[in-house]
Amino acid sequence: MQEISKKAQKKASGQSHPDKPQKEGLRERKQRETRQLIAQTALNLFLQQGYDNTTLDTIAEAAGISRRTFFAYYKSKDDIILAWQTTSWQEMLDELRQVSALLTPLNAVRQIMVAHATRYQSQNMKALDQVMLASETLISRKQAAYAIQEAALFETLCEIWPEQAQSSLRIVAMLSVGAMRLALEAWRRDMDTQTVAACLDETFAQIQSEI
Amino acid sequence: MQEISKKAQKKASGQSHPDKPQKEGLRERKQRETRQLIAQTALNLFLQQGYDNTTLDTIAEAAGISRRTFFAYYKSKDDIILAWQTTSWQEMLDELRQVSALLTPLNAVRQIMVAHATRYQSQNMKALDQVMLASETLISRKQAAYAIQEAALFETLCEIWPEQAQSSLRIVAMLSVGAMRLALEAWRRDMDTQTVAACLDETFAQIQSEI
DNA sequence: AATATATTTGCACTGAGTGCAAAATTTAAT
DNA sequence: ATTAAATTTTGCACTCAGTGCAAATATATT
Secondary structure (H helix, E strand, O other): OOOOOOOOOOOOOOOOOOOOOOOOOOOHHHHHHHHHHHHHHHHHHHHHHHHOOOOOHHHHHHHOOOOOOHHHHHOHHHHHHHHHHHHHHHHHHHHHHHHOOOHHHHHHHHHHHHHHHHOOOOHHHHHHHHHHHOOHHHHHHHHHHHHHHHHHHHHHHHHHHHHOOOOHHHHHHHHHHHHHHHHHEEEOOOOOOOOOHHHHHHHHHHHHOOO | OOOOOOOOOOOOOOOOOOOOOOOHHHHHHHHHHHHHHHHHHHHHHHHOOOOOOHHHHHHHHHHHOOHHHHHHHHOHHHHHHHHHHHHHHHHHHHHHHHHHOOHHHHHHHHHHHHHHHHHOHHHHHHHHHHHHHHHHHHHHHHHHHHHHHHHHHHHHHHHHHHOOOOHHHHHHHHHHHHHHHHHHHHHHHHHOOHHHHHHHHHHHHHHHHOO
């Protein structure tokens, strides 16, 4: 198989503790490490010589794997960079699902997103941002990723507020992702004196007072 | 040269009438025709066999040009489809520049965009939409194109309302492009009974009352 | 008709991504 | 501890998008 089995099903054998997530086998550990190694290696290369000037062969060689194996871990070159964004968004959605209840959708999202942004490592952020900015391709892909995030957010909103009109929730999703985009752009212009979270909160405030 | 000279400069020879745009020479006409031919040929092929299953070789052959020449007219495969979107947006921006003056930015954009949408040929729209929906690649590229449109709209807004805070105009641009995206999605769900313009106006109304 | 200019084309190349089947490695079973 | 089963890694050959270059065509200018 060329795709890594996500351990889709585990045998119903005698489990010591069903609450323990599952002890991580040798395979799982090595895969996690390899994935991380690829990401780190690639990011370094991108920072050094640019995204477009770095071929998959170079990355694979530097990470000590074969070119073909790379595709078992990431489904495309841009996925190395974009996977981070996707993962982080997924975490945010999980947090959103738990906390909110009585707030309006937009306020709930605002609160969770800002709280989540507080935890960003600005060091990593800056590196990723720098790599992305230098490549037309990546800029494109990032925008496409936003659309996917917007759709995922909409789905989640529908679960949490099933009584709300869908058209309204679509707008909330659009505004929220839009706020995040604008906030990141603002932060880029003002990286040194502001945090991402502060930019985000300010952007939300402006949007809510704008209309 | 592989890139087509956009007739960057014309000699200052005896022009019959400076107000006449310029009489179209044989070259210009053939280029316009070729460009149109490529677009039409490709669109037909895409509709028949899908975007991803249609290679550039196939398109070039069907259009009676060489593969290499294709790239003199479109800079990438997706550009065949996306060029339409870009052109149309540019027209809209030109209209925006002329009409507005006293309206608020958001209301001005809303008015012009709705008016512009009225002129869409729903036949072409449906074909393009159908092609796009069937290809992951194109969906991605379309989203990336929206980001470019948003940036262009922002630039235009800055020209028209130089006294407005840029942060506010950025939000207007974000909302406007967001409205268009949502409106097109709504229209797709309801193609037969609604016009694009109606969907767009309704979406703007909802957004403006949402917050 | 001759010359300058712009366009078309062929060719060879790079680089991303995929399918396939043979090796190598890990896990499970006896 | 051996053996067997399952999973991962890898190499190879392939398709397709996109680019650089220079020769061949076509168009415009005088």
